Amino acid sequence: MAGLPGVGKTHLAIGLAVKAAEVGHRVLLLTLEQLMGKLKRASQENRLERQLQQLTYPKVLILDEIGYLPLSRQDASLLFRLVARRYEKASLILTSNKSFVDWGDIFSDAVLATAILERLLHPSTTINVKGES
Numbered sequence: 001m002a003g004l005p006g007v008g009k010t011h012l013a014i015g016l017a018v019k020a021a022e023v024g025h026r027v028l029l030l031t032l033e034q035l036m037g038k039l040k041r042a043s044q045e046n047r048l049e050r051q052l053q054q055l056t057y058p059k060v061l062i063l064d065e066i067g068y069l070p071l072s073r074q075d076a077s078l079l080f081r082l083v084a085r086r087y088e089k090a091s092l093i094l095t096s097n098k099s100f101v102d103w104g105d106i107f108s109d110a111v112l113a114t115a116i117l118e119r120l121l122h123p124s125t126t127i128n129v130k131g132e133s
Contacts, residue, residue, distance in 0.1 A: 001013060001093070001094065001095045001096070001126075001127045001128075001129055002095075002096050002097070002098070002099060002100075002126070002127070002128050002129070003097065003128060003129030003130060003131075004097060004130075004133070005097050005133065006132075006133030007129045007130065007131045007132070007133065008129055008131070009064075009095035009096075009097075009129050010064050010065075010095055012127070012129065013029070013062045013064065013093045013095050014029065014062075016060070016062075016093060017029060017060055017062055017093070020059065020060045020091075025058075025059035025060055026057060026058045026059050026060075027058055027059070027060045027061075027062070028055070028058040028060070028061050028062070029061075029062040029064065030061075030062070030063060030064070031063075031064045031065045032063050032064065032065050032066050032068075032069070032071075032079075033065065033068075033069060035055075035063060035079070035082075036071065036075050036078065036079075038051060038055075039051060039052075039075075039078040039079075039082070040074075040075070040078070043078065048078075052081060052082055052085055053085075055082055055085075055086075056082075056085050056086055056089065056090060058090065059090050059091060060090070060091045060092075060093065061086065061090065061091070061092050061093070062092075062093045062094075062095075063092065063093070063094050063095070064094075064095045065095060065096075065097075066094050066095065066096040066098070066106065067096045067097050067098035067102065067103075067106050068097060070105070070106055070108060071106060071107050071108060072108060073107075073108045073109050073112070075107075076107035076108060076109055076112045076113070076116070077112065079107075079116065080112055080115060080116050083116050083119050083120060084119060087119045087122075088122075088123060092120065094120065100117055100121075103116070103117060
């Protein structure tokens with residue numbers, strides 16, 4: 001989901017998560033900042049593989065607030081590894097205040113941003129939320 005700040009992206013994502021949980025799916029919601037903290041800490045503690053595996057268990061993973069803070073190349077690489085593991089296996093809902101053309105700047109690497117987007121957009125539906133804050 002993409003749209004300006006305050007238009008309800010997170011609220012819609014939570015609504016989808018609630019519906020998924022009601023039918024018995026495991027759901028996890030994290031901000032991108034929380035996810036990066038988990039992945040970087042796991043990498044430093046030599047348990048990245050285990051952390052990535054744990055993040056593939058939820059049938060629905062919501063990553064909120066993509067684009068509010070830039071990512072280092074290492075952070076973008078960690079995100080790519082997670083997206084690649086979940087690709088065509090489990091659902092991923094993203095909220096962002098940036099359009100896809102700006103993701104090269106967010107991820108500090110246009111090629112890596114393209115690889116992430118290819119895996120995200122292939123079997124997906126994009127929702128652009130418009131409105132006032």
